[in-house]
Amino acid sequence: xxxxxxxxxxxxxxxxxxxxxxxxxxxxxxxxxxxxxxxxxxxxxxxxxxxxxxxxxxxxxxxxxxxxxxxxxxxxxxxxxxxxxxxxxxxxxxxxxxxxxxxxxxxxxxxxxxxxxxxxxxxxxxxxxxxxxxxxxxxxxxxxxxxxxxxxxxxxxxxxxxxxxxxxxxxxxxxxxxxxxxxxxxxxxxxxxxxxxxxxxxxxxxxxxxxxxxxxxxxxxxxxxxxxxxxxxxxxxxxxxxxxxxxxxxxxxxxxxxxxxxxxxxxxxxxxxxxxxxxxxx
Numbered sequence: 001x002x003x004x005x006x007x008x009x010x011x012x013x014x015x016x017x018x019x020x021x022x023x024x025x026x027x028x029x030x031x032x033x034x035x036x037x038x039x040x041x042x043x044x045x046x047x048x049x050x051x052x053x054x055x056x057x058x059x060x061x062x063x064x065x066x067x068x069x070x071x072x073x074x075x076x077x078x079x080x081x082x083x084x085x086x087x088x089x090x091x092x093x094x095x096x097x098x099x100x101x102x103x104x105x106x107x108x109x110x111x112x113x114x115x116x117x118x119x120x121x122x123x124x125x126x127x128x129x130x131x132x133x134x135x136x137x138x139x140x141x142x143x144x145x146x147x148x149x150x151x152x153x154x155x156x157x158x159x160x161x162x163x164x165x166x167x168x169x170x171x172x173x174x175x176x177x178x179x180x181x182x183x184x185x186x187x188x189x190x191x192x193x194x195x196x197x198x199x200x201x202x203x204x205x206x207x208x209x210x211x212x213x214x215x216x217x218x219x220x221x222x223x224x225x226x227x228x229x230x231x232x233x234x235x236x237x238x239x240x241x242x243x244x245x246x247x248x249x250x251x252x253x254x255x256x257x258x259x260x261x262x263x264x265x266x267x268x269x270x271x272x273x274x275x276x277x278x279x280x281x282x
Contacts, residue, residue, distance in 0.1 A: 023131060024084040024106070028077055029054060030069045031088030033263035034110060037126045038086075040264040041135045049080045051087075055257055056265075074099040084108065086129055115185040116147060116270075119262050139264065146267035153274065154191040161277050162195040163187045163252075164205075164215035164245070169228045173204035174237075182260040187219070190273035207239035215245045217277060221256030252276045 028049040029035045035054035038044060044057070049064040051072070066077050069088055074096045077085060085105055089112040091097065101107050108129045110122050120140045127136020165183035166174040177183025178199040187194045195215035196205065205213070218234065225234055231251055240246040258269045 024129075026080075026082045026084070027130075028066055028080060028082040028085045029087065030066065030072055030085065030091040031110070032056065032069075032257045033122060033261040034086055034088055034126060035060060036257075036261065036263040036265065037123055037139075038130070040139055041123075041127060041130065041132045043130055043132060046130075048082055049077070051091075053257065053261075056255075072096050074103070078103055078105065084129075086110075086126065089113070114182055115262060116189055116266055119143060119264070119266055122262075123264070143264065143267060147270075150189070150267060150270050150274070154189070157191045157278060159278070160191060160193045161216040162214065162244075163192040163217045163219050163277065164195040164210070164213060165219045166224075166234070167202060167221075168224055170204055173206055174210065175202055176205045177202055182262060183219070185262070186259055186266075186269065186273060189270045190277055192217070192273075192277050210239045211242045214243050216248075217250045217252055218245045219252045219254070219259075219273075221259065222253040223256055225251070225253050 025046055026048045027038070027043075027046050029038060029047055030051040032051075032053040032055060035047070035050050036056055038047060039057055039059070044059060047063055049066045050060050051066050051069045053069050054060045064080055066080070067073055069091050070093065072091065072093070077100060083106065085100055086108045087110065089110045091109055097107055097109070108125075110125050113121065120143065123136050123140050123143070127133050165177040165187065167177060167183070168175045176196045177194070178196045178201055179194065180200040181202060184194045184197070195213040218240065220234065225231065228234065234240065235246055235249060235251050237246075245251070252273070254269065254272060258265045259273070
């Protein structure tokens, strides 16, 4: 009996080890942050498909598309014959994920959470999933060092300018990032204060509230700024014109994925935003 149990335990351990050491060669990715991490770990050549949020690095343009991270199609993913779908924590919808699993596809979704601290968890998750633990450890060490250096710079700042992140415009009202959003996190990391800290989440802001918030800077994704009509359209709004940012023409445009994706380029994004808010000397 004991011998049988020992053999069974050994078999289970061997099976688990084999699963952990499996090398995936046809990877579909849903989530720009996860795609960036895979490339940063040196496994970009194993990616066969990416979702529409995966725009970096440039090589992603050569990959097949599987749609938007939260609106995947089971048929579209399976048609590419991947051996793994790896994605962000919000990849879905849930019924599509269930269908993919039922079809026998291995699916791995990142642990939930947001912000700079979650970057290391995502890197570790990808490293473990792809059996690239050593590379993940090295990337985490580099990222941690970069963020520590930035924190030292931020701690020495004497001012915390107010920043309003505008995601888009809906029915004439700008949709802005309040507390508990990626926009709030990146603004605070760069030594700014979120001008929309009176509420949580992504919400439209009426003209009265925007004027009262009185941001020193307007922050946007460059792509989204162009989508709603460009710099003049954004800064020429009557409500924006009544703010400190509008009067001084202080519009900051950055790469949206780098700014809000919280992937390997987060330290670079924070440093870039710091330079806009505080100048290169800080």
